Amino acid sequence: MEMNVWNTPLRYQLLAEVGKGSYGSVYKARELGGNQRLLAVKKFNIHGDTSKTGIPNFVIREVALLRRMEHFNHPNIVRLLDACAEPAGRSLDLTLVLEYIDQDLSTYLSKAPPSGLSRDCIKDLMSQLLRGLDFLHTNLVLHRDLKPENVLVSSGGAVKIADFGLARIHSFNIALTPGVVTLWYRAPEVLLSSVYMSSVDMWSAGCIFAELFLLRPLFQGYTEVQQLQKIFEVIGFPSEEDWPSDSPIPYSAWAPAIICFNLLDNLQPDEKELLSQCLTFRPSCRISAAKALAHPLFSNH
Structure with a gap:
């Protein structure tokens, strides 16, 4: 169940957890290969049978809107670089990879x-x-x-x-x-x-x-x-x-x-x-x- 923004999934190494919410965590990561830029990785673990309950609306909205806006590459909107969803038993692991900005x-x-x-x-x-x-x-x-x-x-x-x-x-x-x-x-x-x-x-x-x-x-x-x-x-x-x-x-x-x-x-x-x-x-x-x-x-x- 893939929804990659790029044809080839982005490979990265997690460096540190920088935030935690009710649905998952945000990590600082480094790209493997390429220019080894820093990345922000949001990992959601969506519990329950998503085949019945579906992916939560807020997650769908975030991915859909970021993908819609990615085409324009606006300098004042955070960039979505990759997204993928994978089954994990009866739950779902969803990962968003975004450009990394060091502070809010x-x-x-x-x-x-x-x-x-x-x-x-x-x-x-x-x-x-x-x-x-x-x-x-x-x-x-x-x-x-x-x-x-x-x-x-x-x-x-x-x-x-x-x-x-x-x-x-x-x-x-x-x-x-x-x-x-x-x-x-x-x-x-x-x-x-x-x-x-x-x-x-x-x-x-x-x-x-x-x-x-x-x-x-x-x-x-x-x-x-x-x-x-x-x-x-x-x-x-x-x-x-x-x-x-x-x-x-x-x-x-x-x-x-x-x-x-x-x-x-x-x-x-x-x-x-x-x-x-x-x-x-x-x-x-x-x-x-x-x-x-x-x-x-x-x-x-």
Whole structure:
């Protein structure tokens, strides 16, 4: 049961385990032969009789989307180099081989000096992230789990969006899952169980943009209600007209006594404007990745 991206399977040696999840592990590996480049190997062990239950949707989505995007070889999307699935008794071993990037954005920020990142560095990281998002959205792909742990940063400063386990191809009749995007980067419409579109990724990008300045997450709620509260403390409470009409949570259920805190008062006008356009409550008014790239902030970059 092979699904190799290449005609010849990629041969490699595992060097070290670098991450572990509920379905398997991620390893640092080295290619055997060739130029002996470093690789990231994701190994999934899918228990149960997959002939009856099938391969989990998140695995199928990740492989399918990475294979779809591989043709374009976009510099800001992590590359899938090989994929294969092999029966292991009644379970299934699935292996994805990806290009290796030495750290994610969370690790990168943890190494930043106390004075923070330079403005040029922030602009460079953000413009690369937006170029990756613009490519995804142009191809109707919603990432749906954009966070620092899923944004890779190479030692040379190259940014690559990774982990497409929650990504979806957007269509008009898509059944959208409410429990997407890690809580701290989750858009208000997702928190309010409303319909959403590619603008959910732009909200997450706005949260990451703020984090590049703060060196910590902007909204750190521990429940969905608390997360909304923290959002409203920064962007203000929305008008009833902007409240999503399809949300099961009525506008009248909120009687907030919210004081707005300006947590990013040291931002320059262009930076503040772009951040506010990413963190706009109403999804249809939120800036797109393409328009964000044309923002004056990046005009001299």
